[in-house]
Amino acid sequence: MNSLVVVGGNSNPVLCEGICKELGILQGQCHISRFSDGEIKVKINENVRGKDVFVVQPTCFPANDNIMELLILIDALKRASARRVTAVLPYFGYARQDRKDQPRVPITAKLIANILDRSGADRVITVDLHAGQLQGFFDIPLDNLFAVRIFEQYFRFKNLTDIVIVSPDVGGIKTARAYAKRLNAGLAIVDKRRVNDVHAEAMHVMGNVEGKTVIMVDDIIATAGSIAEGANALKANGAKDIYAAITHPVLCGPAIERLKAAPLKELVVTDTIPLSAEKKLGNITVLSVAGLLAEAIRRIHEERTISALFE
Known part of the structure:
Protein backbone atom coordinates (compact mmCIF):
# COMPACT_ATOMS: atom_id res chain seq x y z
CA MET A 1 0.00 0.00 0.00
CA ASN A 2 3.04 2.30 -0.04
CA SER A 3 2.19 3.42 -3.58
CA LEU A 4 -1.43 4.28 -2.66
CA VAL A 5 -2.35 7.87 -1.78
CA VAL A 6 -5.80 9.18 -0.85
CA VAL A 7 -6.27 12.93 -0.72
CA GLY A 8 -9.44 14.89 -0.06
CA GLY A 9 -10.83 18.27 -0.91
CA ASN A 10 -12.93 20.47 1.35
CA SER A 11 -16.37 19.17 0.34
CA ASN A 12 -16.44 16.11 2.64
CA PRO A 13 -13.28 15.75 4.78
CA VAL A 14 -14.98 13.43 7.30
CA LEU A 15 -15.76 10.87 4.59
CA CYS A 16 -12.18 11.04 3.29
CA GLU A 17 -10.88 10.38 6.81
CA GLY A 18 -13.24 7.42 7.11
CA ILE A 19 -12.00 5.93 3.84
CA CYS A 20 -8.37 6.26 4.93
CA LYS A 21 -9.22 4.63 8.26
CA GLU A 22 -10.86 1.70 6.45
CA LEU A 23 -7.75 1.34 4.27
CA GLY A 24 -5.39 1.64 7.23
CA ILE A 25 -3.38 4.48 5.70
CA LEU A 26 -2.70 8.11 6.51
CA GLN A 27 -4.46 10.72 4.42
CA GLY A 28 -2.35 12.33 1.71
CA GLN A 29 -1.11 15.78 2.60
CA CYS A 30 -2.23 18.76 0.56
CA HIS A 31 -2.97 22.38 1.34
CA ILE A 32 -6.00 24.10 -0.17
CA SER A 33 -6.46 27.81 0.33
CA ARG A 34 -7.56 30.88 -1.62
CA PHE A 35 -5.87 33.88 -3.05
CA SER A 36 -7.13 37.29 -1.94
CA ASP A 37 -9.43 37.50 -4.98
CA GLY A 38 -11.07 34.16 -4.16
CA GLU A 39 -9.21 31.94 -6.63
CA ILE A 40 -8.39 28.45 -5.34
CA LYS A 41 -4.78 27.64 -4.48
CA VAL A 42 -3.57 24.03 -4.11
CA LYS A 43 -0.22 22.58 -3.04
CA ILE A 44 0.55 18.86 -2.70
CA ASN A 45 2.73 18.51 0.41
CA GLU A 46 4.19 15.06 -0.23
CA ASN A 47 5.91 13.12 -2.99
CA VAL A 48 3.36 11.44 -5.30
CA ARG A 49 5.68 10.63 -8.21
CA GLY A 50 4.72 7.26 -9.68
CA LYS A 51 1.95 6.71 -7.13
CA ASP A 52 -1.70 5.70 -7.47
CA VAL A 53 -3.69 8.68 -6.19
CA PHE A 54 -7.41 8.84 -5.36
CA VAL A 55 -9.04 12.26 -4.89
CA VAL A 56 -12.17 12.20 -2.72
CA GLN A 57 -14.39 15.16 -3.59
CA PRO A 58 -18.18 14.92 -3.94
CA THR A 59 -19.38 17.82 -6.08
CA CYS A 60 -22.19 18.86 -3.75
CA PHE A 61 -23.09 22.40 -2.63
CA PRO A 62 -21.34 24.69 -3.39
CA ALA A 63 -21.05 22.60 -6.55
CA ASN A 64 -19.12 25.07 -8.67
CA ASP A 65 -16.46 25.66 -6.01
CA ASN A 66 -16.09 21.95 -5.30
CA ILE A 67 -15.80 21.08 -9.00
CA MET A 68 -13.07 23.69 -9.52
CA GLU A 69 -11.25 22.46 -6.42
CA LEU A 70 -11.39 18.89 -7.76
CA LEU A 71 -10.06 19.91 -11.19
CA ILE A 72 -7.20 21.90 -9.68
CA LEU A 73 -6.27 19.02 -7.38
CA ILE A 74 -6.17 16.63 -10.33
CA ASP A 75 -4.02 19.03 -12.34
CA ALA A 76 -1.61 19.50 -9.43
CA LEU A 77 -1.27 15.73 -8.98
CA LYS A 78 -0.68 15.08 -12.68
CA ARG A 79 1.97 17.80 -12.80
CA ALA A 80 3.57 16.18 -9.73
CA SER A 81 3.99 13.00 -11.85
CA ALA A 82 1.37 10.82 -10.17
CA ARG A 83 1.12 7.53 -12.10
CA ARG A 84 -2.68 7.46 -12.04
CA VAL A 85 -5.28 9.85 -10.65
CA THR A 86 -8.78 8.58 -9.85
CA ALA A 87 -11.54 11.05 -9.06
CA VAL A 88 -13.76 9.67 -6.29
CA LEU A 89 -17.10 11.46 -6.54
CA PRO A 90 -19.47 9.87 -4.02
CA TYR A 91 -22.03 12.40 -5.27
CA PHE A 92 -21.83 13.50 -8.91
CA GLY A 93 -23.28 16.98 -9.20
CA TYR A 94 -25.11 18.21 -12.31
CA ALA A 95 -26.21 14.61 -12.94
CA ARG A 96 -29.85 15.65 -13.33
CA GLN A 97 -29.00 17.77 -16.36
CA ASP A 98 -28.43 14.69 -18.51
CA ARG A 99 -30.62 15.39 -21.56
CA LYS A 100 -32.31 18.15 -23.53
CA ASP A 101 -35.81 18.19 -22.07
CA GLN A 102 -36.46 21.70 -23.39
CA PRO A 103 -35.23 23.71 -26.38
CA ARG A 104 -31.91 25.55 -26.02
CA VAL A 105 -30.72 23.93 -22.79
CA PRO A 106 -27.30 22.32 -22.16
CA ILE A 107 -26.44 18.73 -21.27
CA THR A 108 -24.32 19.79 -18.31
CA ALA A 109 -23.59 16.27 -17.06
CA LYS A 110 -21.77 15.56 -20.33
CA LEU A 111 -19.90 18.86 -20.04
CA ILE A 112 -18.65 17.95 -16.54
CA ALA A 113 -17.61 14.51 -17.79
CA ASN A 114 -15.59 16.12 -20.58
CA ILE A 115 -13.93 18.57 -18.20
CA LEU A 116 -12.93 15.77 -15.80
CA ASP A 117 -11.39 13.87 -18.69
CA ARG A 118 -9.46 16.88 -19.97
CA SER A 119 -8.23 17.78 -16.47
CA GLY A 120 -6.19 14.56 -16.41
CA ALA A 121 -8.38 12.15 -14.42
CA ASP A 122 -7.67 8.56 -15.43
CA ARG A 123 -10.70 7.00 -13.77
CA VAL A 124 -13.86 7.95 -11.88
CA ILE A 125 -15.62 6.26 -8.95
CA THR A 126 -19.10 7.35 -7.95
CA VAL A 127 -22.11 6.08 -5.99
CA ASP A 128 -25.68 5.71 -7.29
CA LEU A 129 -25.59 7.88 -10.40
CA HIS A 130 -28.89 9.62 -11.04
CA ALA A 131 -29.17 7.72 -14.33
CA GLY A 132 -27.11 4.72 -15.37
CA GLN A 133 -26.61 6.01 -18.90
CA LEU A 134 -24.42 8.80 -17.51
CA GLN A 135 -21.59 6.25 -17.57
CA GLY A 136 -21.60 6.61 -21.34
CA PHE A 137 -20.77 10.30 -21.04
CA PHE A 138 -17.24 9.43 -19.89
CA ASP A 139 -14.39 8.40 -22.18
CA ILE A 140 -12.45 7.09 -19.18
CA PRO A 141 -13.37 4.10 -16.98
CA LEU A 142 -16.17 4.82 -14.50
CA ASP A 143 -17.27 2.58 -11.63
CA ASN A 144 -20.79 3.33 -10.41
CA LEU A 145 -21.16 1.68 -6.99
CA PHE A 146 -24.51 0.95 -5.35
CA ALA A 147 -25.53 1.80 -1.80
CA SER A 288 -21.43 5.66 5.88
CA VAL A 289 -20.22 4.66 2.42
CA ALA A 290 -16.59 4.81 3.57
CA GLY A 291 -16.28 1.02 3.70
CA LEU A 292 -17.77 0.59 0.22
CA LEU A 293 -15.50 3.22 -1.33
CA ALA A 294 -12.44 1.93 0.53
CA GLU A 295 -13.01 -1.58 -0.79
CA ALA A 296 -13.35 -0.25 -4.34
CA ILE A 297 -10.16 1.79 -3.96
CA ARG A 298 -8.29 -1.21 -2.56
CA ARG A 299 -9.38 -3.50 -5.39
CA ILE A 300 -8.61 -0.97 -8.11
CA HIS A 301 -5.19 -0.22 -6.64
CA GLU A 302 -4.36 -3.93 -6.45
CA GLU A 303 -5.69 -4.47 -10.00
CA ARG A 304 -8.36 -6.88 -8.74
CA THR A 305 -11.92 -7.19 -9.98
CA ILE A 306 -14.60 -5.07 -8.37
CA SER A 307 -17.49 -7.00 -9.90
CA ALA A 308 -18.50 -8.30 -6.47
CA LEU A 309 -19.34 -4.74 -5.39
CA PHE A 310 -22.02 -4.51 -8.07
CA GLU A 311 -23.89 -7.66 -7.02
Whole structure:
Protein backbone atom coordinates (compact mmCIF):
# COMPACT_ATOMS: atom_id res chain seq x y z
CA MET A 1 0.00 0.00 0.00
CA ASN A 2 3.04 2.30 -0.04
CA SER A 3 2.19 3.42 -3.58
CA LEU A 4 -1.43 4.28 -2.66
CA VAL A 5 -2.35 7.87 -1.78
CA VAL A 6 -5.80 9.18 -0.85
CA VAL A 7 -6.27 12.93 -0.72
CA GLY A 8 -9.44 14.89 -0.06
CA GLY A 9 -10.83 18.27 -0.91
CA ASN A 10 -12.93 20.47 1.35
CA SER A 11 -16.37 19.17 0.34
CA ASN A 12 -16.44 16.11 2.64
CA PRO A 13 -13.28 15.75 4.78
CA VAL A 14 -14.98 13.43 7.30
CA LEU A 15 -15.76 10.87 4.59
CA CYS A 16 -12.18 11.04 3.29
CA GLU A 17 -10.88 10.38 6.81
CA GLY A 18 -13.24 7.42 7.11
CA ILE A 19 -12.00 5.93 3.84
CA CYS A 20 -8.37 6.26 4.93
CA LYS A 21 -9.22 4.63 8.26
CA GLU A 22 -10.86 1.70 6.45
CA LEU A 23 -7.75 1.34 4.27
CA GLY A 24 -5.39 1.64 7.23
CA ILE A 25 -3.38 4.48 5.70
CA LEU A 26 -2.70 8.11 6.51
CA GLN A 27 -4.46 10.72 4.42
CA GLY A 28 -2.35 12.33 1.71
CA GLN A 29 -1.11 15.78 2.60
CA CYS A 30 -2.23 18.76 0.56
CA HIS A 31 -2.97 22.38 1.34
CA ILE A 32 -6.00 24.10 -0.17
CA SER A 33 -6.46 27.81 0.33
CA ARG A 34 -7.56 30.88 -1.62
CA PHE A 35 -5.87 33.88 -3.05
CA SER A 36 -7.13 37.29 -1.94
CA ASP A 37 -9.43 37.50 -4.98
CA GLY A 38 -11.07 34.16 -4.16
CA GLU A 39 -9.21 31.94 -6.63
CA ILE A 40 -8.39 28.45 -5.34
CA LYS A 41 -4.78 27.64 -4.48
CA VAL A 42 -3.57 24.03 -4.11
CA LYS A 43 -0.22 22.58 -3.04
CA ILE A 44 0.55 18.86 -2.70
CA ASN A 45 2.73 18.51 0.41
CA GLU A 46 4.19 15.06 -0.23
CA ASN A 47 5.91 13.12 -2.99
CA VAL A 48 3.36 11.44 -5.30
CA ARG A 49 5.68 10.63 -8.21
CA GLY A 50 4.72 7.26 -9.68
CA LYS A 51 1.95 6.71 -7.13
CA ASP A 52 -1.70 5.70 -7.47
CA VAL A 53 -3.69 8.68 -6.19
CA PHE A 54 -7.41 8.84 -5.36
CA VAL A 55 -9.04 12.26 -4.89
CA VAL A 56 -12.17 12.20 -2.72
CA GLN A 57 -14.39 15.16 -3.59
CA PRO A 58 -18.18 14.92 -3.94
CA THR A 59 -19.38 17.82 -6.08
CA CYS A 60 -22.19 18.86 -3.75
CA PHE A 61 -23.09 22.40 -2.63
CA PRO A 62 -21.34 24.69 -3.39
CA ALA A 63 -21.05 22.60 -6.55
CA ASN A 64 -19.12 25.07 -8.67
CA ASP A 65 -16.46 25.66 -6.01
CA ASN A 66 -16.09 21.95 -5.30
CA ILE A 67 -15.80 21.08 -9.00
CA MET A 68 -13.07 23.69 -9.52
CA GLU A 69 -11.25 22.46 -6.42
CA LEU A 70 -11.39 18.89 -7.76
CA LEU A 71 -10.06 19.91 -11.19
CA ILE A 72 -7.20 21.90 -9.68
CA LEU A 73 -6.27 19.02 -7.38
CA ILE A 74 -6.17 16.63 -10.33
CA ASP A 75 -4.02 19.03 -12.34
CA ALA A 76 -1.61 19.50 -9.43
CA LEU A 77 -1.27 15.73 -8.98
CA LYS A 78 -0.68 15.08 -12.68
CA ARG A 79 1.97 17.80 -12.80
CA ALA A 80 3.57 16.18 -9.73
CA SER A 81 3.99 13.00 -11.85
CA ALA A 82 1.37 10.82 -10.17
CA ARG A 83 1.12 7.53 -12.10
CA ARG A 84 -2.68 7.46 -12.04
CA VAL A 85 -5.28 9.85 -10.65
CA THR A 86 -8.78 8.58 -9.85
CA ALA A 87 -11.54 11.05 -9.06
CA VAL A 88 -13.76 9.67 -6.29
CA LEU A 89 -17.10 11.46 -6.54
CA PRO A 90 -19.47 9.87 -4.02
CA TYR A 91 -22.03 12.40 -5.27
CA PHE A 92 -21.83 13.50 -8.91
CA GLY A 93 -23.28 16.98 -9.20
CA TYR A 94 -25.11 18.21 -12.31
CA ALA A 95 -26.21 14.61 -12.94
CA ARG A 96 -29.85 15.65 -13.33
CA GLN A 97 -29.00 17.77 -16.36
CA ASP A 98 -28.43 14.69 -18.51
CA ARG A 99 -30.62 15.39 -21.56
CA LYS A 100 -32.31 18.15 -23.53
CA ASP A 101 -35.81 18.19 -22.07
CA GLN A 102 -36.46 21.70 -23.39
CA PRO A 103 -35.23 23.71 -26.38
CA ARG A 104 -31.91 25.55 -26.02
CA VAL A 105 -30.72 23.93 -22.79
CA PRO A 106 -27.30 22.32 -22.16
CA ILE A 107 -26.44 18.73 -21.27
CA THR A 108 -24.32 19.79 -18.31
CA ALA A 109 -23.59 16.27 -17.06
CA LYS A 110 -21.77 15.56 -20.33
CA LEU A 111 -19.90 18.86 -20.04
CA ILE A 112 -18.65 17.95 -16.54
CA ALA A 113 -17.61 14.51 -17.79
CA ASN A 114 -15.59 16.12 -20.58
CA ILE A 115 -13.93 18.57 -18.20
CA LEU A 116 -12.93 15.77 -15.80
CA ASP A 117 -11.39 13.87 -18.69
CA ARG A 118 -9.46 16.88 -19.97
CA SER A 119 -8.23 17.78 -16.47
CA GLY A 120 -6.19 14.56 -16.41
CA ALA A 121 -8.38 12.15 -14.42
CA ASP A 122 -7.67 8.56 -15.43
CA ARG A 123 -10.70 7.00 -13.77
CA VAL A 124 -13.86 7.95 -11.88
CA ILE A 125 -15.62 6.26 -8.95
CA THR A 126 -19.10 7.35 -7.95
CA VAL A 127 -22.11 6.08 -5.99
CA ASP A 128 -25.68 5.71 -7.29
CA LEU A 129 -25.59 7.88 -10.40
CA HIS A 130 -28.89 9.62 -11.04
CA ALA A 131 -29.17 7.72 -14.33
CA GLY A 132 -27.11 4.72 -15.37
CA GLN A 133 -26.61 6.01 -18.90
CA LEU A 134 -24.42 8.80 -17.51
CA GLN A 135 -21.59 6.25 -17.57
CA GLY A 136 -21.60 6.61 -21.34
CA PHE A 137 -20.77 10.30 -21.04
CA PHE A 138 -17.24 9.43 -19.89
CA ASP A 139 -14.39 8.40 -22.18
CA ILE A 140 -12.45 7.09 -19.18
CA PRO A 141 -13.37 4.10 -16.98
CA LEU A 142 -16.17 4.82 -14.50
CA ASP A 143 -17.27 2.58 -11.63
CA ASN A 144 -20.79 3.33 -10.41
CA LEU A 145 -21.16 1.68 -6.99
CA PHE A 146 -24.51 0.95 -5.35
CA ALA A 147 -25.53 1.80 -1.80
CA VAL A 148 -28.31 -0.81 -1.73
CA ARG A 149 -26.19 -3.27 0.27
CA ILE A 150 -25.62 -0.66 3.00
CA PHE A 151 -29.34 0.08 3.30
CA GLU A 152 -30.19 -3.63 3.17
CA GLN A 153 -27.97 -4.39 6.15
CA TYR A 154 -29.47 -1.51 8.14
CA PHE A 155 -33.10 -2.47 7.56
CA ARG A 156 -32.43 -6.17 8.17
CA PHE A 157 -30.99 -5.21 11.55
CA LYS A 158 -34.25 -3.39 12.40
CA ASN A 159 -36.23 -6.65 11.90
CA LEU A 160 -39.14 -4.96 10.13
CA THR A 161 -42.12 -7.05 9.02
CA ASP A 162 -44.66 -6.78 6.18
CA ILE A 163 -42.34 -4.59 4.13
CA VAL A 164 -43.31 -2.93 0.87
CA ILE A 165 -40.67 -1.10 -1.14
CA VAL A 166 -42.04 2.01 -2.84
CA SER A 167 -40.63 3.98 -5.74
CA PRO A 168 -41.64 7.68 -5.43
CA ASP A 169 -41.99 7.83 -9.22
CA VAL A 170 -42.13 5.53 -12.23
CA GLY A 171 -38.51 6.27 -13.16
CA GLY A 172 -37.19 4.69 -9.97
CA ILE A 173 -38.90 1.32 -10.39
CA LYS A 174 -35.67 -0.49 -11.31
CA THR A 175 -33.99 0.64 -8.09
CA ALA A 176 -37.09 -0.23 -6.03
CA ARG A 177 -37.19 -3.70 -7.57
CA ALA A 178 -33.57 -4.30 -6.51
CA TYR A 179 -34.42 -3.38 -2.90
CA ALA A 180 -37.57 -5.52 -2.94
CA LYS A 181 -35.62 -8.54 -4.17
CA ARG A 182 -32.95 -8.19 -1.50
CA LEU A 183 -35.42 -7.65 1.35
CA ASN A 184 -37.96 -10.18 0.05
CA ALA A 185 -40.58 -7.44 0.10
CA GLY A 186 -43.55 -6.29 -1.93
CA LEU A 187 -43.40 -3.50 -4.48
CA ALA A 188 -45.46 -0.36 -5.07
CA ILE A 189 -45.18 2.88 -7.06
CA VAL A 190 -46.35 6.42 -6.43
CA ASP A 191 -47.64 7.95 -9.66
CA LYS A 192 -46.16 11.45 -9.51
CA ARG A 193 -46.62 14.53 -11.65
CA ARG A 194 -43.80 17.07 -11.43
CA VAL A 195 -45.08 20.64 -11.57
CA ASN A 196 -41.63 22.26 -11.63
CA ASP A 197 -38.14 21.84 -10.09
CA VAL A 198 -39.53 22.45 -6.58
CA HIS A 199 -43.08 21.06 -6.57
CA ALA A 200 -44.38 17.56 -7.29
CA GLU A 201 -47.87 16.13 -6.89
CA ALA A 202 -48.54 12.52 -5.91
CA MET A 203 -51.44 11.28 -7.99
CA HIS A 204 -52.04 7.57 -7.22
CA VAL A 205 -50.45 4.68 -5.33
CA MET A 206 -50.11 1.56 -7.46
CA GLY A 207 -49.83 -1.44 -5.16
CA ASN A 208 -51.13 -2.56 -1.77
CA VAL A 209 -49.64 -0.64 1.18
CA GLU A 210 -52.51 -0.85 3.67
CA GLY A 211 -51.22 -1.92 7.08
CA LYS A 212 -47.71 -2.39 5.68
CA THR A 213 -44.30 -1.07 6.67
CA VAL A 214 -43.26 1.07 3.73
CA ILE A 215 -39.73 1.97 2.64
CA MET A 216 -39.48 4.64 -0.06
CA VAL A 217 -36.21 4.41 -2.02
CA ASP A 218 -34.53 6.92 -4.32
CA ASP A 219 -31.07 8.20 -5.24
CA ILE A 220 -31.47 11.92 -4.45
CA ILE A 221 -33.59 13.93 -2.04
CA ALA A 222 -33.32 17.61 -2.99
CA THR A 223 -36.34 19.75 -2.14
CA ALA A 224 -38.12 16.68 -0.66
CA GLY A 225 -41.26 17.34 -2.69
CA SER A 226 -41.50 13.80 -4.07
CA ILE A 227 -40.82 12.16 -0.70
CA ALA A 228 -43.21 14.40 1.26
CA GLU A 229 -46.05 14.07 -1.25
CA GLY A 230 -45.40 10.36 -1.58
CA ALA A 231 -45.44 9.85 2.19
CA ASN A 232 -48.75 11.70 2.46
CA ALA A 233 -50.25 9.58 -0.32
CA LEU A 234 -49.02 6.37 1.30
CA LYS A 235 -50.42 7.35 4.69
CA ALA A 236 -53.75 8.18 3.05
CA ASN A 237 -53.72 4.67 1.57
CA GLY A 238 -53.31 3.06 4.98
CA ALA A 239 -49.54 2.55 5.31
CA LYS A 240 -48.51 1.79 8.88
CA ASP A 241 -44.90 3.05 9.25
CA ILE A 242 -43.17 4.98 6.49
CA TYR A 243 -39.39 4.99 6.06
CA ALA A 244 -37.29 6.55 3.31
CA ALA A 245 -33.88 5.32 2.14
CA ILE A 246 -32.17 7.95 -0.01
CA THR A 247 -28.50 7.83 -1.02
CA HIS A 248 -27.70 11.52 -1.53
CA PRO A 249 -29.15 14.03 0.99
CA VAL A 250 -28.96 17.24 -1.04
CA LEU A 251 -31.75 18.76 1.13
CA CYS A 252 -32.05 22.23 -0.38
CA GLY A 253 -34.75 24.89 -0.49
CA PRO A 254 -37.89 23.93 1.50
CA ALA A 255 -36.68 20.36 2.15
CA ILE A 256 -36.32 20.58 5.94
CA GLU A 257 -39.74 22.20 6.43
CA ARG A 258 -41.36 19.56 4.24
CA LEU A 259 -39.65 16.72 6.09
CA LYS A 260 -40.79 18.08 9.43
CA ALA A 261 -44.39 18.06 8.22
CA ALA A 262 -44.25 14.71 6.40
CA PRO A 263 -45.46 11.49 8.11
CA LEU A 264 -42.01 9.88 7.94
CA LYS A 265 -40.91 7.68 10.81
CA GLU A 266 -37.28 7.75 9.68
CA LEU A 267 -35.23 9.12 6.80
CA VAL A 268 -32.09 7.04 6.20
CA VAL A 269 -29.36 8.61 4.06
CA THR A 270 -25.64 8.13 3.43
CA ASP A 271 -22.69 10.45 4.01
CA THR A 272 -21.92 11.03 0.32
CA ILE A 273 -22.94 14.60 1.14
CA PRO A 274 -22.18 16.05 4.59
CA LEU A 275 -25.18 17.28 6.58
CA SER A 276 -24.98 20.71 8.19
CA ALA A 277 -26.20 21.12 11.77
CA GLU A 278 -29.56 22.62 10.77
CA LYS A 279 -30.30 19.59 8.57
CA LYS A 280 -29.70 16.97 11.26
CA LEU A 281 -33.30 16.29 12.23
CA GLY A 282 -34.09 13.79 14.95
CA ASN A 283 -35.52 11.25 12.50
CA ILE A 284 -32.58 11.36 10.06
CA THR A 285 -30.07 8.49 10.24
CA VAL A 286 -26.77 8.70 8.35
CA LEU A 287 -25.00 5.55 7.13
CA SER A 288 -21.43 5.66 5.88
CA VAL A 289 -20.22 4.66 2.42
CA ALA A 290 -16.59 4.81 3.57
CA GLY A 291 -16.28 1.02 3.70
CA LEU A 292 -17.77 0.59 0.22
CA LEU A 293 -15.50 3.22 -1.33
CA ALA A 294 -12.44 1.93 0.53
CA GLU A 295 -13.01 -1.58 -0.79
CA ALA A 296 -13.35 -0.25 -4.34
CA ILE A 297 -10.16 1.79 -3.96
CA ARG A 298 -8.29 -1.21 -2.56
CA ARG A 299 -9.38 -3.50 -5.39
CA ILE A 300 -8.61 -0.97 -8.11
CA HIS A 301 -5.19 -0.22 -6.64
CA GLU A 302 -4.36 -3.93 -6.45
CA GLU A 303 -5.69 -4.47 -10.00
CA ARG A 304 -8.36 -6.88 -8.74
CA THR A 305 -11.92 -7.19 -9.98
CA ILE A 306 -14.60 -5.07 -8.37
CA SER A 307 -17.49 -7.00 -9.90
CA ALA A 308 -18.50 -8.30 -6.47
CA LEU A 309 -19.34 -4.74 -5.39
CA PHE A 310 -22.02 -4.51 -8.07
CA GLU A 311 -23.89 -7.66 -7.02
